[in-house]
Amino acid sequence: MVKTGKIYGINGPVVYIKGKTDFQMGEMVYVSEEKLVGEIIGLTSEMTTVQVYEETSGLKPGELVYGTGTAIFVTLAPGILNNIFDGIERPLSKIREKSGAFISRGVSVDSLDTTKKWDVHVTIKPGDYVSGGTVIAEVQETKAILHKSMVPPYISGTVISVVDDGPYTINETIAVIKKDNGEELELTLTQKWPIRTPRPINKRYPASQPLVTGQRILDTLFPIAKGGTAAIPGGFGTGKTMTQHQIAKWANADIIIYIGCGERGNEMTQVLDEFSELVDPRSGNPLMDRTTLIANTSNMPVAAREASIYTGLTLAEYYRDMGYDVAIMADSTSRWAEALRELSGRLEEMPAEEGFPAYLASRLSAFYERAGYMENLNGTEGSVSIIGAVSPQGGDFSEPVTQNTKRFVRCFWGLDKSLAYARHFPAIHWLTSYSEYVNDLADWYNTNVGPDFVNCRNRILAILNKESELMEIVKLIGSDVLPDDQKLILEIARVIRLGFLQQNAFHAEDTCVPLEKQLKMMQLILYLNDKAFEIINLGIPVSVLKENNMFEKIISIKYDVANNELEKFDDYKHEIDDYYASIMARHA
Known part of the structure; x- marks a missing residue:
């Protein structure tokens, strides 16, 4: 039976349900008959609070809220690369087909194409014992990337049957396993994962090799490690986005996830147009063959802006589990923090410095801590490197988002307004920037490049x-x-x-x-x-x-x-x- 509740009050993207409900904390819900996507963010015996990821104008008290029984999740399967999503993994191309140039409310589209048949090579056989992370099938997702479909984490058992190699959709059964408790489970190319939960790993390694970007001031003076974290703070026009574009084009990462979080619409359009035309210098294929873009412009609902960061992170961790090195460009975490501030204000929480919520620091740390060079559940090694742009108002590095970010990143590339106005690019100032990875990477540089x-x-x-x-x-x-x-x-x-x-x-x-x-x-x-x-x-x-x-x-x-x-x-x-x-x- 579907759990429901009646809307009692509406405050921007926040909806209240009066009385006791059967919803769970973090559960995904659909609001009103328009099926607006939301998430439960507060539960008391008197009131349930829902954060809605779409425009709420026109909603009225008395409308129903429908539970789904699951947390906000992303769909993980072939088709993620060479795609452009919104903040909650809805493909913009499919939305445009349904609603035109502007995203209409309650538009429901599959995250990934469920009708496309992929050429699948099965890598397991009956009698094999499989567990979380075991590769069950391989699909050539793009010319650049071989997609390895895995057993979801926390599931293990013995393979009973598998299909022959051939064309299959992402929802067709590839194998059947008998779980340790005796239940039979059908495995497909698809798995779902809640965006706020980090995917499990075996082991985290210390930084030992650099993410080579081809940008001299970064590689030489202020290097970032594979699996490292970096912040690029700078005022308007100092070159944050351009620096991230250069890293996305030239870094020796296998896969790029670009998150445009609260960016100006025209700037995001430029990114989408540019990336679709770029050629990967390593292979000669389109750069989009190993890139996923998440577009969340400043006029989109703020709640979806807050979620877009976690959506991108979860996609990155999924490809890391296959053994790939993934680089995330988050542009910009300041707009994400502003979304937190707006939601916090709507919830009438006690504000901290400059109106940001008191939990800003813990949210930033939880975001950056999901980076790292890891040993995955299947024994492969992969990394997630996070490079976050910060947009302090007026270029003031003493504001809370920049200061809190400095606590959790080991690489700080401070952009300087005077350098940018003098046409010195990249406008990273050598006196305000630093990298704590230099000593960790010294052996690699001296061995692989030159002893001095x-x-x-x-x-x-x-x-x-x-x-x-x-x-x-x-x-x-x-x-x-x-x-x-x-x-x-x-x-x-x-x-x-x-x-x-x-x-x-x-x-x-x-x-x-x-x-x-x-x-x-x-x-x-x-x-x-x-x-x-x-x-x-x-x-x-x-x-x-x-x-x-x-x-x-x-x-x-x-x-x-x-x-x-x-x-x-x-x-x-x-x-x-x-x-x-x-x-x-x-x-x-």
């Missing part, structure tokens, strides 16, 4: 910090009074900023740079630094060193040396040697 990678990185950062100290003096008394060795530090720092940290996303050679070239560039800049200091120590002024534009030549290396022509770096070293030898000969 981390040492070069530390020297580059030291020069930039020294430049910052000197600029305080320059602002007061000008650069002319500085001694030549300090003038040289400013020159080398300029080479680092323009030639290494600044990167052009629209230049074929500079948009993504392999780690080997990044190391060669650092080594060459530091070689220039060491040679120049030798000459300065002989009493020769900096003005002489700048006569033949050697500094400008090193700055333009990022364009002039192709990513597959690394042997040219030796020619630049010889040129530096020859030039400085000629200077010393002239001043001998």
Whole structure:
């Protein structure tokens, strides 16, 4: 029998049912005859509180609320990739077919195509003992990704029968197992999972290998590990979304989940259009073959915005369980926090700092803690890396969302308004940013890229910090009074900023740079630094060193040396040697 309750009061996306009901906490419900999707978020003997994920205008007291008996869940099966969903995993293409350009209320569509037949290869046989995570069938979901359908967690038993390889829909039976308690259970390509519950794992590993992005300031100065967490805070126009796009295009993750959480509609449209046209540089296939987009624009109901983060996380964990490395781009967690604040206000909860609910920190920690490099139930290894954009109002990093996020992420890429306005992109400031993964990843870098990678990185950062100290003096008394060795530090720092940290996303050679070239560039800049200091120590002024534009030549290396022509770096070293030898000969 379907559980029901009568609407007593309505406050925006929050609906109240008076009296005792049989609903469960966290249960998914349908509100009114329009079947608006909702979730039970409060239960007392006098009142039941429902959070509705759709527009509630037009609802009135007395209408019925219908229970489903299950929590808010996502459907996990082939067809997730190369798809665009709303915040509660409804495909936008199917919604458009039903309701046109605008999402109508109560529109009911299947999360995934239940009529499409997939070419299934069964990987188990009768008599096998299977448990949660065991791969029962493989499907080539896209050209890039082999989908491995698994036994749902917490289920185990002996296989009684399986079907032959061939075309099947996601709801057709693939195998029948006899569970440990004697019950028979039919397994399909589909499983459902509640979005607020992390999927189980065997073991969590410490960070040991980087998520390589091809962006020099990230890979070299402030790296993120596979299974790591990072925040990109920045004011309007500083490049949060563009930085995430670059990571999505070039990172060495197998699968990308992009969550547009409360983004402006025109910006989200641009993302959807761009991603559908992009070519995956690794395979030559469309990038969408290994990407899922979750679009939740700022004019959509706030409750669905709050849920969209968990929807994306659950999809990512599902592919992690197959043994893939997944990167989540959440853009932006500030809009998600604003949805929490609005709902909290409707519920008349006691506000904390700046009106955000007192549980903001615990919600953020629960979100970021679902990242990690894991051993899955089936013995494979996979990772979920979370990169969350933060949009502090007015670029103020002291506001609650940024400050609480800093507590739970180990990588902080602080975007700077002054750099962005000076057209220095990515506008990540080297003085406000940090990464706690550097020591964890040092062995990997030194083994796989070069033995002095981390040492070069530390020297580059030291020069930039020294430049910052000197600029305080320059602002007061000008650069002319500085001694030549300090003038040289400013020159080398300029080479680092323009030639290494600044990167052009629209230049074929500079948009993504392999780690080997990044190391060669650092080594060459530091070689220039060491040679120049030798000459300065002989009493020769900096003005002489700048006569033949050697500094400008090193700055333009990022364009002039192709990513597959690394042997040219030796020619630049010889040129530096020859030039400085000629200077010393002239001043001998």
